Amino acid sequence: MKKTLLGLLVVVTLAVVSIVACKKGADESVANVKSEKPVLLGEFTPYRLDVTGNKATIGFVQSARLFSLDTRQHEDLLTQLRAARDNDEPIRVNIYEGTNEIAGVEKASRPAIEAYQASKTTKQVVRSENMPIIPDLATLNSLFNLCKTPTIPYKYAADGCYARAHKMRQILLAQGYDCDKLFVYGNLAANTGSCCVYWGYHVAPLVRFKDAAGVVQLRILDPSLFTGPVDQTTWLNKCRDINCDSGAGISGTSQQPGNVYVRVSTGTLIYDDNYAKTNCTITAYTGLSGCIATGNNSACW
Structure with a gap:
């Protein structure tokens, strides 16, 4: 009788451990999911793009900040950013909220491209020596x-x-x-x-x-x-x-x-x-x- 009870106790204990372990694994899986949501940075023009290992560092004309991109997951985004840099034109950029990490890019709107080109002209003539x-x-x-x-x-x-x-x-x-x-x-x-x-x-x-x-x-x-x-x-x-x-x-x-x-x-x-x-x-x-x-x-x- 004692052996039977002992056997049942072991089975119950193993079952509880298994349930806890499964729940912990599920919790960890949820915790490892990226919690930041993509938000618009702007229709910005890349001027700097440095790649070191699996990380790209990107600078945009319209911001003094530097931004990063994981090239292992986003080689396609890197290609689009390079094209925008080479053409000196804006691209619509999303970043993960609260970070400097780029979440996505897409073609900029025509008004944004035209506004950027217009901002490269001035009517003022200023000479430093004066x-x-x-x-x-x-x-x-x-x-x-x-x-x-x-x-x-x-x-x-x-x-x-x-x-x-x-x-x-x-x-x-x-x-x-x-x-x-x-x-x-x-x-x-x-x-x-x-x-x-x-x-x-x-x-x-x-x-x-x-x-x-x-x-x-x-x-x-x-x-x-x-x-x-x-x-x-x-x-x-x-x-x-x-x-x-x-x-x-x-x-x-x-x-x-x-x-x-x-x-x-x-x-x-x-x-x-x-x-x-x-x-x-x-x-x-x-x-x-x-x-x-x-x-x-x-x-x-």
Whole structure:
């Protein structure tokens, strides 16, 4: 009798273990399913496409961020992205929500393609050598403080540097001055003071001023990273912070006239003479903060 009961107990125990194991396996299967949902990034134009192993890193003209693609599963997407890059035209891009991972691409709409081509022309003629010289350090600091207005979302460092820089130029012009723009490219990483942010490019206004000795100096205005004007070397070093990313580095820079809205490493120039893209992006990112991309300015392009 005891043997019979013992045998039944073993059978029941094995059955329970089997049920639990099956349930655990099912739960793990559910947990391993990708939970992010695809959301629209925008009808954006790829300019950078680097493939290392099974990962592709993609940069788009319309965003300072860098995006990734798993080439093992998406070789077809890689082919479409390459074609859009080679043709210098937008492609409709979806990413997994809350990530920089590309979920899908498809042909861009005709209006998006036409708008992109139109944005590569300007009616302004701006010459860097005619840029007014700010007379002294006090005026320079005063202009920096004017640019550091809370109406520009400097706390949202994840994207939008092009719009912030263009809005600062508008402020400088209203005060009777102007600026160039300094663009920097690479695998960029910067510590904002509260978090590390990563970009494929970054831009800020570059101005001229006279120091106490009357010597004309160049200074960068970038309230997203600094509390006052800084020289170019300090700014560039900030953009390659190896404490944020040991692989951070700069591949190049480009000084452009102030009317240039975006200039990517391949040389493509985008303009925003009427500040429509600028104001739209500022509005889209107002109220956001941090280094993780939570905003979307796809409607601004």
